[in-house]
Amino acid sequence: MTLCQLFLQPDAAYACISELGELGIVQFRDLNPNVNSFQRKFVNEVRRCEEMERKLRFLETEIKKDELPIYDPEDNPDAPKPREMIDLEATFEKLDHELKEINTNADALLRNFNELTELKHNLSMTQAFFDEAQANPVAVLEDVNGEREIELGGQATTSVGMKLGFITGVIPRERMVTFERMLWRVCRGNVFVKQADIPDLIEDPLTGEKVHKTVFVVFFQGEQLKNRVQKICEGFRANIYPCPENPHERRELAMGVMTRLEDLTIVLSQTQDHRQRVLAASSRNLRTWQIKVKKIKAIYHTMNMFNNDVARKCFIAECWAPVTELDRIQLALRKGSEASGGGTVSSVLNRMITREQPPTHHKLNKFTQGFQNLVDAYGVATYREINPMPFVLITFPFLFAVMFGDAGHGLIVTIFALWMVLKERSLKDKWRTQEVWTIFFGGRYIILLMGLFSIYTGLIYNDVFSKSINIFGSSWRVKFGDETLNKLDTVILEPTPYNYSRTSEYRQMYSGTPYPFGLDPVWQLAENKITFTNSVKMKFAIIIGIIQMGFGVFLSLWNHLHFNHRHSIYLEFLPQIIFLAAIFFYLIILIFYKWTTFDGSVATQAPSLLIQLINMILLSYPAEPESSRTFYSGQRGIQTALILLAVICIPWMLLGKPIYRIIMNKRRANYSTVTNQTENIENENNEQIHNTEKKRGIVLDVDVRDTDTDEMLDDDHLHQQHHQLEVDMSEVWVEQGIHTIEYFLGCISHTASYLRLWALSLAHAQLSEVLWHMVLQIGLGMNGYVGAIASFIVFMPWSSLTVFILLLMEGLSAFLHALRLHWVEFQSKFYKGEGYPFVPFSFRLLLDETPTEG
Amino acid sequence: MQWPICGPKLSLCCSIISIWGIIQFLLLGIFFIVQAAPLIDDFDFNDKNATDIHVFDEGLKAAFHQRAFNCWIAAVLYVILLIFTGMQFRIHLKQSSIPVPPTITSPFAGVTTEGNDINSQHGIQFTTDHSET
Numbered sequence: 008m009t010l011c012q013l014f015l016q017p018d019a020a021y022a023c024i025s026e027l028g029e030l031g032i033v034q035f036r037d038l039n040p041n042v043n044s045f046q047r048k049f050v051n052e053v054r055r056c057e058e059m060e061r062k063l064r065f066l067e068t069e070i071k072k073d074e075l076p077i078y079d080p081e082d083n084p085d086a087p088k089p090r091e092m093i094d095l096e097a098t099f100e101k102l103d104h105e106l107k108e109i110n111t112n113a114d115a116l117l118r119n120f121n122e123l124t125e126l127k128h129n130l131s132m133t134q135a136f137f138d139e140a141q142a143n144p145v146a147v148l149e150d151v152n153g154e155r156e157i158e159l160g161g162q163a164t165t166s167v168g169m170k171l172g173f174i175t176g177v178i179p180r181e182r183m184v185t186f187e188r189m190l191w192r193v194c195r196g197n198v199f200v201k202q203a204d205i206p207d208l209i210e211d212p213l214t215g216e217k218v219h220k221t222v223f224v225v226f227f228q229g230e231q232l233k234n235r236v237q238k239i240c241e242g243f244r245a246n247i248y249p250c251p252e253n254p255h256e257r258r259e260l261a262m263g264v265m266t267r268l269e270d271l272t273i274v275l276s277q278t279q280d281h282r283q284r285v286l287a288a289s290s291r292n293l294r295t296w297q298i299k300v301k302k303i304k305a306i307y308h309t310m311n312m313f314n315n316d317v318a319r320k321c322f323i324a325e326c327w328a329p330v331t332e333l334d335r336i337q338l339a340l341r342k343g344s345e346a347s348g349g350g351t352v353s354s355v356l357n358r359m360i361t362r363e364q365p366p367t368h369h370k371l372n373k374f375t376q377g378f379q380n381l382v383d384a385y386g387v388a389t390y391r392e393i394n395p396m397p398f399v400l401i402t403f404p405f406l407f408a409v410m411f412g413d414a415g416h417g418l419i420v421t422i423f424a425l426w427m428v429l430k431e432r433s434l435k436d437k438w439r440t441q442e443v444w445t446i447f448f449g450g451r452y453i454i455l456l457m458g459l460f461s462i463y464t465g466l467i468y469n470d471v472f473s474k475s476i477n478i479f480g481s482s483w484r485v486k487f488g489d490e491t492l493n494k495l496d497t498v499i500l501e502p503t504p505y506n507y508s509r510t511s512e513y514r515q516m517y518s519g520t521p522y523p524f525g526l527d528p529v530w531q532l533a534e535n536k537i538t539f540t541n542s543v544k545m546k547f548a549i550i551i552g553i554i555q556m557g558f559g560v561f562l563s564l565w566n567h568l569h570f571n572h573r574h575s576i577y578l579e580f581l582p583q584i585i586f587l588a589a590i591f592f593y594l595i596i597l598i599f600y601k602w603t604t605f606d607g608s609v610a611t612q613a614p615s616l617l618i619q620l621i622n623m624i625l626l627s628y629p630a631e632p633e634s635s636r637t638f639y640s641g642q643r644g645i646q647t648a649l650i651l652l653a654v655i656c657i658p659w660m661l662l663g664k665p666i667y668r669i670i671m672n673k674r675r676a677n678y679s680t681v682t683n684q685t686e687n688i689e690n691e692n693n694e695q696i697h698n699t700e701k702k703r704g705i706v707l708d709v710d711v712r713d714t715d716t717d718e719m720l721d722d723d724h725l726h727q728q729h730h731q732l733e734v735d736m737s738e739v740w741v742e743q744g745i746h747t748i749e750y751f752l753g754c755i756s757h758t759a760s761y762l763r764l765w766a767l768s769l770a771h772a773q774l775s776e777v778l779w780h781m782v783l784q785i786g787l788g789m790n791g792y793v794g795a796i797a798s799f800i801v802f803m804p805w806s807s808l809t810v811f812i813l814l815l816m817e818g819l820s821a822f823l824h825a826l827r828l829h830w831v832e833f834q835s836k837f838y839k840g841e842g843y844p845f846v847p848f849s850f851r852l853l854l855d856e857t858p859t860e861g
Numbered sequence: 862m863q864w865p866i867c868g869p870k871l872s873l874c875c876s877i878i879s880i881w882g883i884i885q886f887l888l889l890g891i892f893f894i895v896q897a898a899p900l901i902d903d904f905d906f907n908d909k910n911a912t913d914i915h916v917f918d919e920g921l922k923a924a925f926h927q928r929a930f931n932c933w934i935a936a937v938l939y940v941i942l943l944i945f946t947g948m949q950f951r952i953h954l955k956q957s958s959i960p961v962p963p964t965i966t967s968p969f970a971g972v973t974t975e976g977n978d979i980n981s982q983h984g985i986q987f988t989t990d991h992s993e994t
Contacts, residue, residue, distance in 0.1 A: 786931075791927070802885070803882075
């Protein structure tokens with residue numbers, strides 16, 4: 008990783024950046040952090056892009072409203088040239104305008120159409136009503152509380168000189184009742200309301216919902232009542248339609264309405280067709296346009312970060328780039344310059360030297376990405392620090408599998424992961440918005456490895472859905488006589504590989520050659536299975552844990568060598584590894600020693616490892632209980648020496664580094680007092696020369712290679728570096744003290760912490776055994792053919808419980824514990840994780856992340 | 862079988878369980894017929910306390926064989942379930958893969974006047990479809 012400076016011609020800058028964006032291996036630094044984002048150079052262009060994006064979004068919502076398919080382009084369009092941007096803008100403007108016009112037209116037409124349909128219904132209803140009234144005037148009169156003399160002569164006028172007026176209109180059905188009551192109250196019962204429901208649904212122009220509506224006719228007498236009725240109608244937002252009094256005119260109006268309606272339907276369908284055509288045409292290009300606009304925006308956004316040198320007419324950019332990729336960057340720059348047609352002065356790329364910490368960049372593929380995410384979740388590696396990912400790749404699934412050891416469960420996990428891996432392409436874009444699914448899919452390779460390792464450990468534990476399989480033939484034989492068997496419920500098999508001669512009936516029970524692979528299946532039937540497996544699994548957990556911690560300490564050696572911290576090797580790595588070896592590696596040796604030397608015949612007198620360890624630290628060697636006797640002669644001397652060695656390590660690590668610092672500081676102080684006087688004079692001269700340039704924070708010489716790059720840094724950076732040199736000594740002491748305590752106490756607590764490997768595997772084995780016994784055994788245990796039906800039914804809950812409890816819940820807990828073992832127990836030995844990630848300017852990343860937002 | 866009885870998710874879930882069930886019960890049946898010792902915990906049988914070794918053996922063998930046949934019957938039942946749910950699933954797959962014209966898929970988007978009837982009918986179909994799933 009190196010810091011580079013780019014000098015770009017203003018004409019060529021755009022093309023160069025677009026090439027770099029396609030390449031995606033450069034991270035640009037913001038050179039004007041103090042400039043408000045509204046005052047930057049290309050803010051206008053960015054704003055234009057945003058305007059275009061807004062229009063495209065509008066277009067997309069319109070397309071989605073019509074449920075037209077949006078075509079995803081196969082190829083990745085290049086970022087368009089700046090000239091093309093104007094064309095795009097014009098196209099979008101035109102489309103936007105057209106669409107808006109169509110929409111307003113369609114809206115107006117629709118409103119018109121609705122009104123006309125209402126009018127049509129209105130007319131037909133009133134017509135029917137009047138017809139009825141004409142045919143049977145008495146009934147109507149009875150309706151209107153008898154006393155009033157109202158005659159509804161054909162034209163709705165009175166013949167007795169009393170002129171009855173009427174208003175017709177349409178109102179939503181649910182308002183009708185209140186409307187009627189209101190009319191009755193306000194007009195004191197002097198109006199007559201007649202209503203009829205419209206059978207069809209009518210669209211509400213505001214909300215677009217379809218509602219039931221009712222036609223009403225209000226009869227009244229006199230102007231005042233008319234005003235009142237009109238006001239109430241307005242209040243209830245009823246649509247009032249004029250209705251001629253003459254039946255002839257009414258018929259004519261109805262005819263006119265019908266013809267206009269027909270015309271309108273044609274016009275409406277044509278508008279709709281036109282809209283469809285416009286949208287269909289744009290839906291084909293929509294994604295391409297979106298990508299193009301996004302690229303333009305990204306380019307201008309990047310160019311905003313550049314330093315603009317007016318005097319020399321060029322842009323200056325600073326960026327982080329991997330050293331190995333410099334050639335490709337140069338090539339891209341040349342391509343960009345050629346593409347822009349300038350060609351007179353090509354872009355220049357310079358490497359800069361800086362004391363600032365570069366971003367951390369790991370080369371990853373889709374397989375390692377998931378594991379790197381696990382590591383990065385703890386902390387991004389400090390620059391050039393050893394990356395634990397390649398080791399986590401193997402140890403993580405392994406530790407998971409130790410806790411999840413069941414071949415049957417492992418098989419299901421593997422099949423699930425295999426399905427995700429093999430169908431990767433088609434599954435990639437599916438369910439992108441579902442978070443749980445994306446988590447599973449992102450970790451598909453981790454899950455695959457976890458499943459495979461679980462099958463392996465399951466075979467070692469000889470557990471397949473909590474049942475053992477006897478592949479090679481057990482190495483135990485039961486050869487008891489009838490007499491013994493009749494007397495006892497359980498018998499004890501003796502583990503001695505030779506004839507056991509306490510009673511004559513005991514013959515050889517253990518063949519002497521162990522079961523070739525994993526646990527002997529005979530333990531499945533043993534009563535003391537858990538006692539046996541606990542002892543084995545606990546010891547394995549300790550061995551695995553200590554080996555992993557030791558490995559972590561060795562990785563810290565790698566770090567010290569790389570950063571050239573020679574003193575750290577002697578003052579940190581050595582005491583750490585000696586402490587670990589003196590106590591814990593020794594414990595592993597004792598475990599193996601106990602396994603190999605004590606067999607069945609002397610098993611009862613074997614010393615206990617735990618008590619041995621406690622005695623070793625307490626320096627007491629009692630002879631009384633058999634379990635605390637020593638393993639071998641001379642154990643006392645060796646153990647005392649080891650303890651002494653371990654104790655020496657503590658002050659060694661605690662004091663070593665601070666003392667080294669003090670000595671180094673003194674030496675440096677001596678050196679600087681001698682040289683300072685001569686150097687100061689030179690420095691002053693230099694400063695005067697560079698003073699003017701320094702204030703601008705940048706050196707304008709094109710041949711920067713020779714100049715001192717420190718001067719190119721901002722003042723802030725310089726201040727920081729000064730502080731770093733003069734660290735307070737008390738801080739060093741405190742830090743080293745914490746570090747020491749953390750390590751030595753950590754060694755002990757972490758070793759105990761690895762026992763979770765045993766605890767979780769025990770829990771998993773027991774849970775799956777309980778599930779089998781409580782659920783599946785109901786079906787298998789039944790006599791007769793009912794058992795078949797019972798098995799059939801019982802299998803469903805068993806399988807779903809297996810998936811949800813044993814695979815998902817237990818799997819999650821094993822996953823989290825494995826993660827903890829790596830983050831805390833393993834990585835704390837060597838990994839700082841104080842870096843920050845390398846985020847390249849890449850179109851591919853930009854385009855990838857957007858769909859998840861939407 | 863025209864109408865789908867179970868929804869797409871239920872039928873997929875049942876198919877997966879039945880595939881698992883078929884494999885597991887076939888294997889279990891084989892293990893029972895060879896009288897695998899680890900499975901002896903799972904059942905009781907009549908002649909368990911018989912003192913005569915032959916009677917005991919016969920009883921054990923009969924019990925083991927009974928379980929084996931039961932397992933195979935269960936496997937056959939799962940084959941039937943698989944056929945049923947598989948068919949259901951394929952019906953759903955076919956239904957979802959038929960390209961439906963946009964006017965029918967959107968009961969509320971159409972502005973056409975005549976479309977009302979079709980839309981409302983389809984709306985009803987749509988809702989019943991959901992209630993069954």
